[in-house]
Amino acid sequence: MEKYKEIIEVxxxxxxxxxxxxxxxxxxxxxxxxxxxxxxxxxxxxxxxGKSKTKSGNKLKGNENxxxxxxxxxxxxxxxxxxxxxIVYEDKDLVVINKDPGVIVHPAQGYYTGTLVNAVLYHxxxxxxxxxxxxxxxxxxxxxxxxxxxxxAKNDISHVRLTEMFxxxxxxxxxxxxxxGNFKNISGRIETLxxxxxxxxxxxxxxxxxxxxxxxxxxxxxxxxGFSLVDVGIETGRTHQIxxxxxxxxxxxxxxxxxxxxxxxAKRQMLHSYYLKFNHPIxxxxxxxxxxxxxxxxxxxxxxxxxxxxxxxxxx
Numbered sequence: 488m489e490k491y492k493e494i495i496e497v498x499x500x501x502x503x504x505x506x507x508x509x510x511x512x513x514x515x516x517x518x519x520x521x522x523x524x525x526x527x528x529x530x531x532x533x534x535x536x537g538k539s540k541t542k543s544g545n546k547l548k549g550n551e552n553x554x555x556x557x558x559x560x561x562x563x564x565x566x567x568x569x570x571x572x573x574i575v576y577e578d579k580d581l582v583v584i585n586k587d588p589g590v591i592v593h594p595a596q597g598y599y600t601g602t603l604v605n606a607v608l609y610h611x612x613x614x615x616x617x618x619x620x621x622x623x624x625x626x627x628x629x630x631x632x633x634x635x636x637x638x639x640a641k642n643d644i645s646h647v648r649l650t651e652m653f654x655x656x657x658x659x660x661x662x663x664x665x666x667x668g669n670f671k672n673i674s675g676r677i678e679t680l681x682x683x684x685x686x687x688x689x690x691x692x693x694x695x696x697x698x699x700x701x702x703x704x705x706x707x708x709x710x711x712x713g714f715s716l717v718d719v720g721i722e723t724g725r726t727h728q729i730x731x732x733x734x735x736x737x738x739x740x741x742x743x744x745x746x747x748x749x750x751x752x753a754k755r756q757m758l759h760s761y762y763l764k765f766n767h768p769i770x771x772x773x774x775x776x777x778x779x780x781x782x783x784x785x786x787x788x789x790x791x792x793x794x795x796x797x798x799x800x801x802x803x
Contacts, residue, residue, distance in 0.1 A: 504549035615646035635760025636699035
C-alpha cells in the first residue's frame with residue numbers, strides 16, 4: 488500500500504465551475520510547479536467525488552469534493568548550488584543564515600533546485616543527517632517570502648537538542664512586520680487556535696476547533712497614517728502564525744496576497760525574522776543573533792516614513 492505524506496480534502500465551489508483541473512490545483516498549491524501538478528494527476532493521486540482523474544483538462548462542474556494525495560518525497564539526491572547566502576553566525580555545531588525573500592527553505596512539490604538547502608550544501612560541508620537528503624540540517628523553516636534568521640544544525644547532536652528547544656519554547660524568536668492600518672492597542676497578546684480555513688483549504692485561519700494553540704505577542708513601535716511597524720514575538724510556531732494573527736486583528740501584513748491583498752508598495756509580505764536568543768545546544772552559552780533588515784523592507788519603510796531605527800533590539 489502506497490504511503491502518503493498528506494491527504495488533503497478540498498471542495499470546488501460554484502465559482503470554480505469550468506476551471507481545468509490542473510488550473511484549480513495550481514491555485515491551491517501555489518508553491519508547486521506545473522510539472523508536479525501534472526505528475527499528481529498522471530499518477531492517479533487526484534480524486535473527484537471518489538473517482539480518480541488522470542486528465543489535466545478535466546473541467547470542474549463546481550461543488551465537487553476533491554481529494555489530493557501527496558506522496559512521500561522521492562528525491563534521491565539534492566545537489567549543491569553556488570547560490571548566495573548571508574551567514575551571520577557559524578561554529579562547529581550550527582550556522583545561522585539571514586534568508587533572502589523569495590527563497591524556499593527545502594525542496595518540495597517540484598522545487599528541487601534553487602532552495603536554501605541547495606545553497607547550504609554548497610557552502611557548508613558538515614550538516615546533520617537526521618532529516619535525510621531533502622532537509623539536511625533543517626530544524627525549522629520560514630515561508631518563501633518571509634526573510635530573516637534560520638538555524639541550520641551541523642551535526643546530529645545539535646539537531647536533536649535544537650529540535651527539543653523549539654518544542655520546549657526555549658528559543659526566543661522575534662520578527663518585525665509592516666501592517667496595514669493603525670492599531671487600537673499599542674501592544675497585545677493573541678492566543679487562539681490555528682487550523683485549516685474551512686472556507687479555503689489553501690489557507691490557515693483562526694478556528695474554534697480542530698486547530699493547534701498559537702500564541703503571538705506584539706508591540707507597535709512606529710506608525711504613520713494607514714500603516715504600522717510592529718515588533719512580534721511568537722511562543723509557538725504554527726504555519727503562517729503571524730500572518731494569520733495580524734489578519735485576525737484586521738491589520739494584515741503589507742504585501743501579503745494570501746491573508747490580505749497585493750500592493751504596489753511591496754512585492755512580498757513585509758515580514759522579517761530579525762532576532763534569535765537561545766542557549767547554545769552544546770556549550771549552553773547564551774547566544775543572541777541579529778539579522779539585518781533586507782533592502783526591500785528598508786525601502787518600503789522609508790517610503791512610508793516608518794522609522795526602523797526604533798527596532799530597539801536591532802538598532803541600539
